Amino acid sequence: MGSNPVILEKLIEKFERFPGIGRKTAQKMAFFVLSQTREEAEDFANAIVLAHEKIKRCAICKNLTDEDQCKICRNEARDKGTICVVEDTRDVLAFERTHEYTGVYHVLGGLISPLEGIGPDDLFVKELLSRIKEGETKEIIMATNPTVEGEATALYLSRLIKPLGVRVTRLAYGIPVGSDLEYADDITLYRALEGRRDI
Amino acid sequence: MGSNPVILEKLIEKFERFPGIGRKTAQKMAFFVLSQTREEAEDFANAIVLAHEKIKRCAICKNLTDEDQCKICRNEARDKGTICVVEDTRDVLAFERTHEYTGVYHVLGGLISPLEGIGPDDLFVKELLSRIKEGETKEIIMATNPTVEGEATALYLSRLIKPLGVRVTRLAYGIPVGSDLEYADDITLYRALEGRRDI
Numbered sequence: 001m002g003s004n005p006v007i008l009e010k011l012i013e014k015f016e017r018f019p020g021i022g023r024k025t026a027q028k029m030a031f032f033v034l035s036q037t038r039e040e041a042e043d044f045a046n047a048i049v050l051a052h053e054k055i056k057r058c059a060i061c062k063n064l065t066d067e068d069q070c071k072i073c074r075n076e077a078r079d080k081g082t083i084c085v086v087e088d089t090r091d092v093l094a095f096e097r098t099h100e101y102t103g104v105y106h107v108l109g110g111l112i113s114p115l116e117g118i119g120p121d122d123l124f125v126k127e128l129l130s131r132i133k134e135g136e137t138k139e140i141i142m143a144t145n146p147t148v149e150g151e152a153t154a155l156y157l158s159r160l161i162k163p164l165g166v167r168v169t170r171l172a173y174g175i176p177v178g179s180d181l182e183y184a185d186d187i188t189l190y191r192a193l194e195g196r197r198d199i
Numbered sequence: 200m201g202s203n204p205v206i207l208e209k210l211i212e213k214f215e216r217f218p219g220i221g222r223k224t225a226q227k228m229a230f231f232v233l234s235q236t237r238e239e240a241e242d243f244a245n246a247i248v249l250a251h252e253k254i255k256r257c258a259i260c261k262n263l264t265d266e267d268q269c270k271i272c273r274n275e276a277r278d279k280g281t282i283c284v285v286e287d288t289r290d291v292l293a294f295e296r297t298h299e300y301t302g303v304y305h306v307l308g309g310l311i312s313p314l315e316g317i318g319p320d321d322l323f324v325k326e327l328l329s330r331i332k333e334g335e336t337k338e339i340i341m342a343t344n345p346t347v348e349g350e351a352t353a354l355y356l357s358r359l360i361k362p363l364g365v366r367v368t369r370l371a372y373g374i375p376v377g378s379d380l381e382y383a384d385d386i387t388l389y390r391a392l393e394g395r396r397d398i
Binding site for chain 2: 004005006007008010011015017018019020021025027028029030031032033034036041043044045046047048049050051052053054055063064066067070071088089090093117186
């Protein structure tokens with residue numbers, strides 16, 4: 001470490017702060033920056049500043065967008081009566097990749113986690129409730145991750161939403177398509193059995 | 200992909216160009232940039248441009264430095280008669296971490312690889328030879344990686360250097376400290392046997 005020039009060391013430290021990036025990868029990335037042309041490096045730096053400047057949350061669904069409302073909320077063809085509630089933008093991207101979902105989304109910006117000190121007020125829960133109270137909503141699909149925090153958040157929200165007379169559903173649990181039964185964990189297998197359907 | 204704002208998509212693409220960074224990690228990194236404060240993001244962008252502007256290769260050993268000569272070459276206490284020849288700066292860092300090596304380095308900037316079209320002229324080979332011809336050098340330690348390219352480069356260089364009357368050595372092959380013999384590959388084990396020493 002001591003033999004790295006200070007400026008290089010600082011750049012490596014910046015890369016190390018990224019989630020999932022360790023010392024070695026950070027070094028590799030810093031060296032890659034140095035191996036780029038001057039123009040490429042400046043382009044990269046500009047992209048960072050520009051993204052930070054322009055990207056904000058959609059006024060309706062809190063998804064990331066560079067306009068006042070995101071593309072999905074502005075799309076007339078999407079069914080505004082169905083709202084899929086997800087943890088973050090990456091989940092929206094996952095659903096959009098299926099090309100099957102035609103409703104809209106609501107991004108919570110996290111999950112309720114008492115251990116990390118994240119409560120409902122730290123998430124976009126108020127915004128979800130006022131969207132529902134506007135009256136257009138028919139169904140809320142809870143699509144938080146199947147983890148303890150995801151389940152707790154879904155349960156908490158459904159208790160708030162059901163009294164508003166809106167149908168609340170949850171993604172189906174079961175064995176993943178293309179997987180091997182042998183390797184499925186007990187709970188997943190049990191849920192798959194429990195949720196079995198006629199064919 | 201289609202539902203990402205263009206500016207965000209561009210930032211993700213920049214991260215995707217890094218070696219070993221796939222689509223998902225690039226997305227994670229871009230989202231991390233957005234989650235930082237404005238100041239942090241600008242700091243990061245500045246660190247990139249600054250590093251690219253200031254970091255260059257040492258006039259002597261071709262290691263990365265922000266001055267004309269690197270710290271190691273400027274250090275009076277280092278033995279200028281012993282040159283450790285490595286592929287790139289990361290290898291210098293690895294040796295420096297041992298705190299045992301007191302000689303100097305020569306960074307080749309790559310390895311000879313006909314498949315990738317990299318010949319001796321693309322590396323700092325000329326510079327190494329002229330360093331040796333200056334007469335101070337007593338020993339050249341070949342410390343290229345134990346791969347086909349590393350071996351070929353070491354062999355090629357030693358053939359050029361030996362006629363100059365300088366001792367050329369190679370790092371010892373053997374079983375790594377703390378490893379399990381059971382998992383050592385055949386060639387390593389053979390080399391360890393071949394290079395056995397009296398105790």
